[in-house]
Each structure stands twice: as structure tokens, then as C-alpha cells.
Amino acid sequence: MASIKDVAAEAGVSVATVSRVLNDHPSVSADARTRVLAAVETLGYRPNAVARSLRTDQTHTLGLVISDVLNPYFTELARSVEEEARALGYSVIIGNADERPDLQDHHVRNLLDRRIDGLLVSPTDGGSPLMLDAVRAGTPMVFVDRWIPGVDVPVVRADGRAAVRDLVAHLHGLGHRRLAIIAGPAATTTGRERVEAFREALSAYGLDLPDAYIGQGDFQADSGRRVTEGFLDLPEPPEVVFAADNLMALGALDAVRARGLRVPDDIALAAFDDIRWFVHTDPPVTAVAQPTGELGRAAVRALVARIEGRPGESVTLPARLVVRRSCGEAPSAVPPLSPVRRSTS
Amino acid sequence: MASIKDVAAEAGVSVATVSRVLNDHPSVSADARTRVLAAVETLGYRPNAVARSLRTDQTHTLGLVISDVLNPYFTELARSVEEEARALGYSVIIGNADERPDLQDHHVRNLLDRRIDGLLVSPTDGGSPLMLDAVRAGTPMVFVDRWIPGVDVPVVRADGRAAVRDLVAHLHGLGHRRLAIIAGPAATTTGRERVEAFREALSAYGLDLPDAYIGQGDFQADSGRRVTEGFLDLPEPPEVVFAADNLMALGALDAVRARGLRVPDDIALAAFDDIRWFVHTDPPVTAVAQPTGELGRAAVRALVARIEGRPGESVTLPARLVVRRSCGEAPSAVPPLSPVRRSTS
DNA sequence: CCCATCTGTGTAATCGATTCCACAAGGAGG
DNA sequence: CCTCCTTGTGGAATCGATTACACAGATGGG
Structure with missing residues (x-):
């Protein structure tokens, strides 16, 4: 896989110039810019995100630790989180804790090791030492749906x-x-x-x-x-x-x-x-x-705010009742449905 | 966050020795080992996965690009993939394509930029140039559920x-x-x-x-x-x-x-x-x-085999019919259920 | 007693990017 | 014509790990 050095060689410039072109730094001549761009094109060059992250100390990645992927609620949450994150230029790595504190810790540790920029958690339990340490260490974090009392972290929930x-x-x-x-x-x-x-x-x-x-x-x-x-x-x-x-x-x-x-x-x-x-x-x-969708989006906005040094507040949205038939007769004033229906067929 | 240098300083050894202890390389004295381990403990040191990946050119991460997270089928697939991957020492990054080729490409590109070790895809379309290029470039890949004809990649499906x-x-x-x-x-x-x-x-x-x-x-x-x-x-x-x-x-x-x-x-x-x-x-x-679960596990095994240089074959498993009532009268020889049920209550 | 071998350790190169700093060339102003 | 800026560029340090290589000291065989 081509590296920035190959591009520099191909374009006949230094790696510094290539980097400047790629990050559209102002002081690059039009000539150098076109040569670099051409070299990038012919080599099919893509910057190595790993190297970039090491240098800049940013991964542009959020971690999302949810309690159960098989639960449609969390699945929908994950989807809206990913969407909003993508819109803000971040990727999301999802960890599925399966309602197990040990698995939750496994994922938190893994995400921290990968140096994600921030963590979105729906905690499975009252808070493991690991997670509390992460908060203390200053990892940008936001709780979504569930939270841990007594921890100074924004909470986004219904x-x-x-x-x-x-x-x-x-x-x-x-x-x-x-x-x-x-x-x-x-x-x-x-x-x-x-x-x-x-x-x-x-x-x-x-x-x-x-x-x-x-x-x-x-x-x-x-x-x-x-x-x-x-x-x-x-x-x-x-x-x-x-x-x-x-x-x-x-x-x-x-x-x-x-x-x-x-x-x-x-x-x-x-x-x-x-x-x-x-x-x-x-x-x-x-x-x-x-x-659900709004919760996911609000959570991402709060987390990204924290990451970028802005406040990032808690959000509480109201849930609402949807009445159907599982508790007894039809709720509204319409006549019972079943007989009517049959006559339609 | 503490780095390997801090650990080395704390333990009074060089970074090489620390690295050796961490990767349990044989030639380290018992004394040095305990000192390093103690330093790791007191500093709460965790190796930086980004730096490690840059050096070793391995991320121990698989990419999974699925067509739709909101589809319970794919959700279950994702879960089994993550489980098997974890058992084999890999993490999984999921990309949700939402049945959109452009989003699929976005995720493939993103995963490739992150230098994932291998890619599991359930393609949304007939194969974008991007994905074909990746195959040609030698990215370990396995198709799961859906596949692209004429591409030399193992397929795991039902x-x-x-x-x-x-x-x-x-x-x-x-x-x-x-x-x-x-x-x-x-x-x-x-x-x-x-x-x-x-x-x-x-x-x-x-x-x-x-x-x-x-x-x-x-x-x-x-x-x-x-x-x-x-x-x-x-x-x-x-x-x-x-x-x-x-x-x-x-x-x-x-x-x-x-x-x-x-x-x-x-x-x-x-x-x-x-x-x-x-x-x-x-x-x-x-x-x-x-x-579904078996498909996910087989796909991961095939992909990891490819990554580690072993063959990694295609797998086809049979699906089976589950008869319920949506097509007409109860399938088996039992008497119709509804009247019996009511009498029970 | 000497040399070969083995152990344990440190120094430094390396991965692929970003970015500080130095510097050359060119233009403007006195 | 000389200085001072501005602009564009390259060299080299850096991020945090791994690992080839060199080497010191201990051990052992002849």
C-alpha cells in the first residue's frame, strides 16, 4: 500500500508538502498542489489513519457500549448514533455488553486502548472501577438511556x-x-x-x-x-x-x-x-x-461538544404512551373492530 | 496517559525491556519482569493500540459491512460475528450500509483507511470498483449471506x-x-x-x-x-x-x-x-x-484463516422451513387450537 | 586459561503521518 | 542597492510502540 513517501517521490516534492496539500494548508503553490494531487490519483493513495492518529492523538472515532444488540431499542439507538456521528465526521465502534458487566469492561478497555475520542455508554451496572477511572482520567463520556448516579457525566435519556x-x-x-x-x-x-x-x-x-x-x-x-x-x-x-x-x-x-x-x-x-x-x-x-432516534442524536452532539472542549449538556426527552389492544377493549370511541373487519373480507 | 517510556523510567529499565515483558518474550530476567510489572501496575499503564498497530501493521480488527442494522437477521449475524471474533482475539467494527451502495463504499473506505486486518461484507450491490480494487489489492475478504459473482472471495451463506x-x-x-x-x-x-x-x-x-x-x-x-x-x-x-x-x-x-x-x-x-x-x-x-449464528461464526473463521495465511473455504449451510399459521390451517394433525384454548381459560 | 556460547539488556531504526523550524527566492519599501 | 517580509519548501523531530543488532557478563568445554 502506497505511503506518503511514495506520493512525495512520484510528485517530486517532500513529504511535508504532500501532507500540506492533503490537509489543505494555505502555503502550497498551485503547481505543487496539482502535482501532488496527480500523484495521489495515479498511486491510489489513501492516508494511513493509524499513523495519522498516532501523530495527532485523535482517532475521530466514538465508542458506543450498549447493553444488548439483539434488543431493537438499542439497535435503533446505535443506528441514529452512527448517523449523527457520521454527519459530524466521526466513526463509531459498537461494543455489545449483552447485559454482562465483564463484557462491558472488556469493551470499554478495548475502546480506550484504541484511543477513541469519546465514549457513549449505556451502563449495564452501577459502574465498574474501570469506567470510573476513565471518567476521572478525563475521557470524554456521555451516558445514554441508563446512567450512573454520582458521576459527573452528561446524561441523555427519556x-x-x-x-x-x-x-x-x-x-x-x-x-x-x-x-x-x-x-x-x-x-x-x-x-x-x-x-x-x-x-x-x-x-x-x-x-x-x-x-x-x-x-x-x-x-x-x-x-x-x-x-x-x-x-x-x-x-x-x-x-x-x-x-x-x-x-x-x-x-x-x-x-x-x-x-x-x-x-x-x-x-x-x-x-x-x-x-x-x-x-x-x-x-x-x-x-x-x-x-430513540432523537436520544441517539442528542447523545452524539453532547459527546462531540465535550470532545471539542465545549460544555455538552444533559438532555431529557419525554416518552409517550401508545395505546393498542393488549390491555383490553379498543381505546378510542370507534366500534369494536373485529366484526367490521370480517364483513369487509 | 502513561506511555512505555514512563513505565521504563519507573522500572529503571529500557523501553525494549518493557516491550519484551509485555509481549512475554523469553529473554527477560525474573527481576526485570517483576519491576516492569510493578511499574505497569502503579502507573495504570495500557499499551497504545494505535502505536502498536502502526509498527506491527496489524490492528487485530475485522470490518463488517452489513446491509441494514435494523434488520434482525443482520443484527443476529453481527452478534455472532463479534462473538466468534472476540474468541479468536479480534475486535469488530460494524458499518451499516442501509442498502445504499454509496454508504457501503463509505464504510469500506473508512475501514480500509483504518487498516483493518480483514473485511466481512454482505454486498448491497454488484460490487463497486472500490471493493473490487480492495480484493485485487489482496485485502483478506469474505462474503457473508450475499456475494458478488465472479470475484475470487470465499462465500459463507445459506x-x-x-x-x-x-x-x-x-x-x-x-x-x-x-x-x-x-x-x-x-x-x-x-x-x-x-x-x-x-x-x-x-x-x-x-x-x-x-x-x-x-x-x-x-x-x-x-x-x-x-x-x-x-x-x-x-x-x-x-x-x-x-x-x-x-x-x-x-x-x-x-x-x-x-x-x-x-x-x-x-x-x-x-x-x-x-x-x-x-x-x-x-x-x-x-x-x-x-x-444465522453458524453463518456468522463460519464467516469469521474463514476470514481469520485468510488473514493468517491459511486457505479459508466457502461454506454453504441449509436453511429450513418453519411452518406456522400464516398460510392456512395448522400444519400438524392436532385439532384446531383456538376453541381448545378458550376452554382452558 | 582461553575462547565460544548463551543471557539479558540497551541503543537505535522503523512504521506513516504531522508540524516546527530554517531557509531560499522574490517583491516591496526606503 | 540593501533590508525586511512574505511565500513556498524541505529537513528533521515527534507520536508510542516493536525489534534487529551490538554488547557486556556469565558459563562451560577443551
Whole structure:
């Protein structure tokens, strides 16, 4: 592969001049410039990003450590992050932690070793020493979706409180009184917050959230299945199950289906995180939708601001409730759909 | 951030010795080794991967250019690729081409500039000059899922022929005779092959695949919706729609639902690529399942073999049919489920 | 006792870029 | 005509690692 020396030789100039042309430094003669450009063309030269990074101490790369690539929420987040980063001249390296703190550390360490310019993290746990050290060492960092309390790092996230209140209002309006939640790991902020928001919303209706109705999940489908089975085995099972993420909702659907029960007739279901498939599940699932794309973009903007020495503030955007049929009768005033539909066919 | 010089100073040895300890070169005294290790510890030293890469001309990084991160198939592929790569001591940088040749080129160029050790590509098109140049220049490369004919690069993919034959047999057995397909882009091998496999399987039953029943999609949901609307507008609409990927199947579901029609009563649906949500859609969707995880792992093994100078062969694994209810009555001999279910509740 | 061999270590070249500094040539002003 | 600037260019240091080579000191065989 051709190096800057080859280009210099071909153009009959020094490497310094080639470098100046490539970084369009002002003091280069028109003549030298065209000769260099021609040499670049004939040799098919591309600057070595590794060498450049070593010298300039910048990689123009952001690291993104997410908790689970198989979760459509994070996948969408990753996509918007990459898009915004590309628009700002940065590349993104994604690390998938699979909700495992050790894997998360592996990726953080790897990204740091590669001297990425900044780190976007959705922490799987309360913060490993490694990550705290990185913050202390001054690595530009931004938390997205989840964060670690007590660490001075901007946080970009959605506030689901209002949407969860709307959800509980909706459920209460449908006559449901025994509401249960499949919680995320207590080590994550989203794991705790969603339970808290749910509990607060319930108490506004004088409803309680007994321990038996708080199932401990880990944001993965299997845990949703397991917890839901536990709920169904209770002497008095809940009337509604609220899954704190979409994968646990999937697991809950699996469990309900395995018992030959039906949603929402036998048990209602709602989920945090809206995904496209929820429109077509049986039944369509009521969910709290986050402005995922906007979160990703805001996170990148905040991180790049930090990298370039500007402030870079935290951002909180509201989530909103999307009502579908998984909690009971159709929400709006339209007549029940099924009979109408059949007559159409 | 501490460099190897700082470690050398702290340990009272030369940088060469530090390097030797770090790469456990045999000829280092036990004394020097412990002093270096202690210095590494106190300084929290981590080798600079950028500098190391420049010197050794290896980045221990693979590039993966996929067509669409939002497609669960590719997401799963990416995950297995990263896992296997990690097991073999490599990191992965993912580039999302979004089915756009220009973006694909952007990522290939970017990855090449970063001097990745090898490239895993699922090409969006017939092969840009850039990619062909890279192959010619000797960049270790492996195609996964899709490939470019006439290019000497190992291909790791699934063969769906048998599964598509099974699908057509299943559909024929259910009495369907007018079968349509939502094809992928003709520029992709999977786009063409799936249509061909479908046509061949049909002809075995004396069935024809008229042009009106071949809709041109682009592997994205919107195109699935658009094509399906076209099918439904036909004077004689098909009885079955086979979507060449899961996102177009999602679009098809959207279109059918928007018309107030039902699957499979009004029109049957099948898809290439099985995803977890197909179990819970209304109705559960019959699909051709690829051994995605195994494909990803095999692709990485082939690529790493090439990188390390070993042969690295092509791999073709069979896909298989997963029958659900979206094409008509339950496949097995069990009695119809719905009434039984209701009685359980 | 001498020379060959082996061990452990340091010096310095190297990878491919960027950039400081020196300097030559040319133009402007006195 | 001499100085002072400006402009364009090249030489060389530098980033942080790896590694070829030289070499000092210890060891061992004849």
C-alpha cells in the first residue's frame, strides 16, 4: 500500500508538502498542489489513519457500549448514533455488553486502548472501577438511556414518568386493579426508575404494588418468561403485566401462550419501549415509546461538544404512551373492530 | 496517559525491556519482569493500540459491512460475528450500509483507511470498483449471506432452495395456486436467488410465476407495503405472498391490515428469514429460517484463516422451513387450537 | 586459561503521518 | 542597492510502540 513517501517521490516534492496539500494548508503553490494531487490519483493513495492518529492523538472515532444488540431499542439507538456521528465526521465502534458487566469492561478497555475520542455508554451496572477511572482520567463520556448516579457525566435519556402515569390511568380506566411489573436489574437506573414510576402512578389511584407483583428480570426474554410464569402461578395472579422492556414482553407473551391463555382476556400486557412488531403481535401491544432516534442524536452532539472542549449538556426527552389492544377493549370511541373487519373480507 | 517510556523510567529499565515483558518474550530476567510489572501496575499503564498497530501493521480488527442494522437477521449475524471474533482475539467494527451502495463504499473506505486486518461484507450491490480494487489489492475478504459473482472471495451463506421447495409443497398442499413473491433488489444475489428458487419450486408443481406476481422490493418494510398494495389491486390478486425478507413481510402485514383484510383468510403470507417475533404475530408467520449464528461464526473463521495465511473455504449451510399459521390451517394433525384454548381459560 | 556460547539488556531504526523550524527566492519599501 | 517580509519548501523531530543488532557478563568445554 502506497505511503506518503511514495506520493512525495512520484510528485517530486517532500513529504511535508504532500501532507500540506492533503490537509489543505494555505502555503502550497498551485503547481505543487496539482502535482501532488496527480500523484495521489495515479498511486491510489489513501492516508494511513493509524499513523495519522498516532501523530495527532485523535482517532475521530466514538465508542458506543450498549447493553444488548439483539434488543431493537438499542439497535435503533446505535443506528441514529452512527448517523449523527457520521454527519459530524466521526466513526463509531459498537461494543455489545449483552447485559454482562465483564463484557462491558472488556469493551470499554478495548475502546480506550484504541484511543477513541469519546465514549457513549449505556451502563449495564452501577459502574465498574474501570469506567470510573476513565471518567476521572478525563475521557470524554456521555451516558445514554441508563446512567450512573454520582458521576459527573452528561446524561441523555427519556423520562417515562408521564407516560407511565398515562398507562396506569388507561389500565385503571379499563377496570384493572391488580397490576404487576417485570422489572429490570436493580443495578441499572432504568431498571429502578421504571418500577418507581409505576409504583408512584399506582399510588395516585390508591393502588399498591406488593412485592409478589414485582418480578425481577434482567431485560432479556427468558427472564420475562420466567417471571410471568411465577405471576401466573400466584394464588391471585395479576390482571396486568407491565414489562420494563420489549424483550421481557416477548418472554411474557411466550409464557402466556405456553399456558394456552390469551392476552388481554386472561391477562393484559404492556411494555416499555415500542417496537414496530408490536403493531402486528397478537394482540397489538400497548407500549411506552421513547424518542430513540432523537436520544441517539442528542447523545452524539453532547459527546462531540465535550470532545471539542465545549460544555455538552444533559438532555431529557419525554416518552409517550401508545395505546393498542393488549390491555383490553379498543381505546378510542370507534366500534369494536373485529366484526367490521370480517364483513369487509 | 502513561506511555512505555514512563513505565521504563519507573522500572529503571529500557523501553525494549518493557516491550519484551509485555509481549512475554523469553529473554527477560525474573527481576526485570517483576519491576516492569510493578511499574505497569502503579502507573495504570495500557499499551497504545494505535502505536502498536502502526509498527506491527496489524490492528487485530475485522470490518463488517452489513446491509441494514435494523434488520434482525443482520443484527443476529453481527452478534455472532463479534462473538466468534472476540474468541479468536479480534475486535469488530460494524458499518451499516442501509442498502445504499454509496454508504457501503463509505464504510469500506473508512475501514480500509483504518487498516483493518480483514473485511466481512454482505454486498448491497454488484460490487463497486472500490471493493473490487480492495480484493485485487489482496485485502483478506469474505462474503457473508450475499456475494458478488465472479470475484475470487470465499462465500459463507445459506442455501434456501430446499426450504423454498418445502414451502411451495406446503402451500400447494393447502390448495394455494396463485403464488406471488416480493423480491429483493436484483443487484443482490439473495434478491435474485430467492426468486429463482421460488420459480423452480413452483414449476415442479406445474405452476407459473407471472411477472405481475413478482413485486420489486428493496428489502425494506416500505417496499413490502407498496408491493403488497399492488398485489391487492390486481384484478386477480394472489392467494399467497412470499416476502424475500422479514422487513418486507412486516410491510406486507401493514398493507393487509390497512385494508382491513386478514391473514391467512384473505391472503396468506410467508417470509424468508425467521425472527423471534414471528411466533407472536397475528397470525404466526411461516418462514424460512437461516442458521444465522453458524453463518456468522463460519464467516469469521474463514476470514481469520485468510488473514493468517491459511486457505479459508466457502461454506454453504441449509436453511429450513418453519411452518406456522400464516398460510392456512395448522400444519400438524392436532385439532384446531383456538376453541381448545378458550376452554382452558 | 582461553575462547565460544548463551543471557539479558540497551541503543537505535522503523512504521506513516504531522508540524516546527530554517531557509531560499522574490517583491516591496526606503 | 540593501533590508525586511512574505511565500513556498524541505529537513528533521515527534507520536508510542516493536525489534534487529551490538554488547557486556556469565558459563562451560577443551
